[in-house]
Amino acid sequence: MALAEWASIRTRRQQLLASTEAMQSLDSSLTDLQRSELALYRQAVRDVPQDSGDPYKVEWPELPDFLK
Template structure:
C-alpha cells in the first residue's frame, strides 16, 4: 500500500467564501421550493379570492427578493407564509 503525501490530499475544510457559497446555494434551493409550493395561488382558476391572491403574490415577491435583500447568507429572515397557505 503506497502512502500519499499530505500535499496531494485536498483539504476538506472550506474557507469563508466556500461556506458562503454553499449557504447561498441552500437558500436558493429553499426559496425555489417555497415558490413552487405557492405557484398554484397565481393561476386564474385558483380557489383563492382576490385578497388572498394579492397576499400570496406579495409573499412570492418577498421570496424572490431574499438573495438580493440580504448581504450575509447566515442572517436570512424568511418571509412569513400567509395563514391560508399553511
C-alpha cells in the same frame, strides 16, 4: 463556505416558490385578497437573496395566514 450557503438559500427559495405556483392560476379558489397576499409573499421570497448580505442572517417571509 458562504457560496454553499447561498446555494442552499436559492434552493429553498425555489422550493417555496414551487409550493405556491399552482395557486397563481386564475381558476384557483383564492379570493382577490388572498391572491394579492400570495403575490406579495412570493415577491418577498424572490427578494430574499438580494435583501441579505449575510447568508447566515436571512429572514424568510411568513406565509400568508390563509396558508398556515
